[in-house]
Amino acid sequence: MCGIVGIVDAGGVSFQLYYALYALQHRGQESAGLSTFDGKTLYKHKGQGLVAEVFDEEILCSLKGSVGVGHVRYPTTGAKIPENVQPFNFRYAGRHLAIIHNGNLVNTPALRQEYEQRGQIFCTTTDTEVIANIIADELRVSNSMEDAVLLCMRRLQGSYSVVIMLNDTLYAFRDPMGIKPLCIGKTEQGYVVASESVAVDALGGTFVRDIRPGELVTLNESGFSSTQIAVASHTAHCIFEYVYFARADSVMDGILVYDVRQSIGQKLYESDRLKPDIVCPVPDSGTAYAAGYAVRSGCPFLEGLMKNRYMGRTFIMPTQRQREQAVRIKLNPIRGNLKDRKVVLVDDSIVRGTTSRRIVEMIREAGADEVHVRVGSPPIIAPCYLGVDMPTRTELIASGKEEEAVRDSIAATSLTYISLEDLVEAIGIDASNLCTGCLTGHYPVEIPGEKSCRRAVTYVDGTYQSNLKRFGTEQETS
Ligand code: AMP
Numbered sequence: 001m002c003g004i005v006g007i008v009d010a011g012g013v014s015f016q017l018y019y020a021l022y023a024l025q026h027r028g029q030e031s032a033g034l035s036t037f038d039g040k041t042l043y044k045h046k047g048q049g050l051v052a053e054v055f056d057e058e059i060l061c062s063l064k065g066s067v068g069v070g071h072v073r074y075p076t077t078g079a080k081i082p083e084n085v086q087p088f089n090f091r092y093a094g095r096h097l098a099i100i101h102n103g104n105l106v107n108t109p110a111l112r113q114e115y116e117q118r119g120q121i122f123c124t125t126t127d128t129e130v131i132a133n134i135i136a137d138e139l140r141v142s143n144s145m146e147d148a149v150l151l152c153m154r155r156l157q158g159s160y161s162v163v164i165m166l167n168d169t170l171y172a173f174r175d176p177m178g179i180k181p182l183c184i185g186k187t188e189q190g191y192v193v194a195s196e197s198v199a200v201d202a203l204g205g206t207f208v209r210d211i212r213p214g215e216l217v218t219l220n221e222s223g224f225s226s227t228q229i230a231v232a233s234h235t236a237h238c239i240f241e242y243v244y245f246a247r248a249d250s251v252m253d254g255i256l257v258y259d260v261r262q263s264i265g266q267k268l269y270e271s272d273r274l275k276p277d278i279v280c281p282v283p284d285s286g287t288a289y290a291a292g293y294a295v296r297s298g299c300p301f302l303e304g305l306m307k308n309r310y311m312g313r314t315f316i317m318p319t320q321r322q323r324e325q326a327v328r329i330k331l332n333p334i335r336g337n338l339k340d341r342k343v344v345l346v347d348d349s350i351v352r353g354t355t356s357r358r359i360v361e362m363i364r365e366a367g368a369d370e371v372h373v374r375v376g377s378p379p380i381i382a383p384c385y386l387g388v389d390m391p392t393r394t395e396l397i398a399s400g401k402e403e404e405a406v407r408d409s410i411a412a413t414s415l416t417y418i419s420l421e422d423l424v425e426a427i428g429i430d431a432s433n434l435c436t437g438c439l440t441g442h443y444p445v446e447i448p449g450e451k452s453c454r455r456a457v458t459y460v461d462g463t464y465q466s467n468l469k470r471f472g473t474e475q476e477t478s
Contacts (some may be wrong), residue, residue: 003027008161009190014063023202029076035098036068071405103159104387177236178213207382236435236444263426265292280304292345339367382441
């Protein structure tokens, strides 16, 4: 999972890219990077760590130009090594190219092998570099970005929201199923494309629209044009974006994430109408859910846990022991709110169960009488191959276990998950247009050894090569 942003703005882009990456920091904390272009030179800076750790004012002032791209990384493929930090920058046939990607390909090894056999060399271990190679290869032949993206959409299997800076033009595209998000906004003197609308908000910009699945958008300072490269029979928007990954204040594929989470909270109450003394969120991911539960049940919303905001997500701790330790540093009970109370504790999801087990224990130690856990997603039973860093089946607490066994394992008084039907209803997108792989074990792409519910994709092709573009000079606008 990663956060991506591209900006073209006459007023300069490095500080705007930095602010946008700050707004997208929740999508990746392992590394951050920016590339900009000033008409002659490609400037770049990237490193491992948080946005605030990687950049300072001097660095941002040195990144000149009115077009650029930025990336925050949460590694799903490729090792955590400096070479894998994006953007990837290439000097190629007299052009400057920088690429950023959010998503995960499932056919990387085969593609990489094919390109290596053709003499291509690779500097990283990521799927993103494979995309860059396909693009560069096709540009060499046709000089048409439409053709290059068409070739990508024909060859890449998996999820990909991609932004490419080619000299002073930005190109943004989304896989035909729109698995990962990508949207367009208007800035004061240009345009922005970003993983989530909160990045547009951070720039004081105006949200324009989501990039459509299978669409290529070409942007410069005066406007953008659109080419529909491919159309899938159904989309496969990642359901986990709505449950956990996206910020609650983002609008994604036309839906405010906060509304979805609040509605899930309401449905959680309706499923068994339990009336607690307090409705307590697991901060911050459970807040919107708990708000919905409290509103619908009429029971008071009261915080029982305080979060240390200066700690990263527990998930990025590599060992189980470190994860357990991290939960304790991250969350502390507010004892006065919990003592002798019947508590409904609401969280977005249970993955390994480490967080819930520790939190239930904490709340009991603080004197609560009963701890009823309510979860905003159905049991996570299968891994994600499409860009969310989920553990293997053996590490997933709900995989192969009955609900009662999970309840027992986290020592809750009761445990209820939202049903898939209720979750889908809260999102408001038909289940056939969502990727529910982690909840059902059925994936929208073919994955060896897994069940798939593949979508048919139609390519709107054959028209581009006759319509050659000279990159960096001619632009269509709309
Ligand atoms: P655990 O059950 O201890 O593995 O952690 C579950 C909590 O981690 C959830 O309540 C989420 O807030 C958060 N979480 C869920 N999925 C992820 C993920 N893929 N990466 C990071 N954090 C996650």
